[in-house]
Amino acid sequence: MYTAEISRTNPTAFLFVIDQSGSMDEIMETEQTKARFVADVLNKTLYQLIIRCTRAEGVRDYFDVGVIAYGDSIRSGFAGALAGKILHPLSDVEANPLRIEERVKRVSDGAGGLVDQPTKFPVWFDPTSSGGTPMTAAMRTAAEAIAEWCDSHQNSYPPTIIHVTDGASTDGDPSEIVTALKQMSTNDGECLLFNLHISTAGGQPSVFPSSESGLDEHGRLLFRLSSGFPEHLVQAAREKEYDSVSSESRFFGYKAGYEAIVDFFDIGTRASNLR
Template sequence: MYSAEINRKQPALLLLAIDQSYSMLELWAETGQSKSAALAAAVNNLLGNAVLLCSRGDERVYGYFELGVLGYGSEVGPVLHGSDAGHLVVSVEQVADNPLRVDTVTRRVPDGAGGVVSVQQQMPIWVDPAANGATPMVAAFTAIEPVVESWCAAHPESFPPIVINVTDGMSTDGEPRDVVNRIRELGTDDGQVLVFNLHLSGTPSQPVRFPNSAGGLTDPNAAMLYELSSELPPSLLDAASAMGYAVQPGARGFLYNADAATVIDFLDIGTRSVTPTGLGELTEGRDDESDDDGPDGENA
């Protein structure tokens, strides 16, 4: 289980539900930015990484991922440029071809001699910050449920979808327990849908990362989000461990009072952990034109 090869016949689905409520205007601790701005930057970083993962270094992007970003605040709907109300999920090729714009940003990077230098880089932007309204988490998961159900039916041999909910507060339209449990019951032949929850903190506070128990969570909302989070399958446990996180068996895909660096790490884990073997077509240099059949006549 949770070991299906990711390839062009069996893509992986990554869906993000991002809180765009009014409280996301608050500063996100150490970032110096609002939560909405810092989260949008993290999401754009994830999308850019997904595009890079699916390319061989040239301009061609291969369809290993399908991606969707749903925002929920004053409105609930797709916020990834190139998607729309009828198409929450788009291919990574469409993502690569349809940035909202390309910004020039200044970054400080190592100079190779122990110092740092400022360089200008081009950064594609697909999602802009937004913060308005309440936190209709139930509506967000309700919008996601039929998308995940139909995707699983169409991709029965694929790695199961990963749904990541990022929020800074509690749901304002009821508890999402029922709809999330229904989503987690869906799946492919390779396993059930994985639902992870990330809680953002506006103040420097002790984070809880990948716990395997709700014992230390005194906030009832945090305890509920923990209960609604799936256990990390082996590939994600290995990926989190490789990035320096002390994960234990039974650890769940749950962060509480998360800082920006941990959220970026977690989103990166989500993309890289499902492709340990599936990008062989790229890393092993298989023929670009073998879209339909592998070297032995089997599906690639």
């Protein structure tokens, strides 16, 4: 399982489910709100997926990509031309950013110092934070999109869903719908659901644990709802010095800080077997 070749004929899918509830306005150690930091990481991830799939003739549609945002409503996280449905071929995403911002990044000056360099930063997803945390309804929306996708891509590597939240569900226990979502499959295996809880509070973070030990009630729920660690991603995690990761681990992070958030997106969107 999880060995299907990813090609333009048989793409895979990445669906990001992002909590935009009111508490996402809390300030992180980066001095950004949680909503802003997650939006930046997501936009950077989308751009990196596009770069990974760009060839001389343009962007190859190895991936279908979507974003679901939830807070005061449940909606596509894309706006403009992409707002009408959840999942889109990557070339459509590349062609329809909301805007291109100019930002500054620090780069080496070749003499041991750092200099500011302007860089173009495409934005598809804007931060916002209001309302509750209707996780169950958001996961139901995700399940509808993934069921339709799997029905029409039975020979593909199964979809990966990356869910980012900072709190407990405010519309009931999402376990039933998440279990159903994880059981959706292609001929190559069941969907992969990765849960990331972010926090500005104290407490020991737990990233890619192999047991519920040390987790509070909410952490134990998210642990149980997370997929096991796919074997082909174990090495990618170890390269980022998550040395304890094994096939017994869950693809789950709890009380994650900014470094773990970046790593989680990066490892979660690694896809082998690109043709």
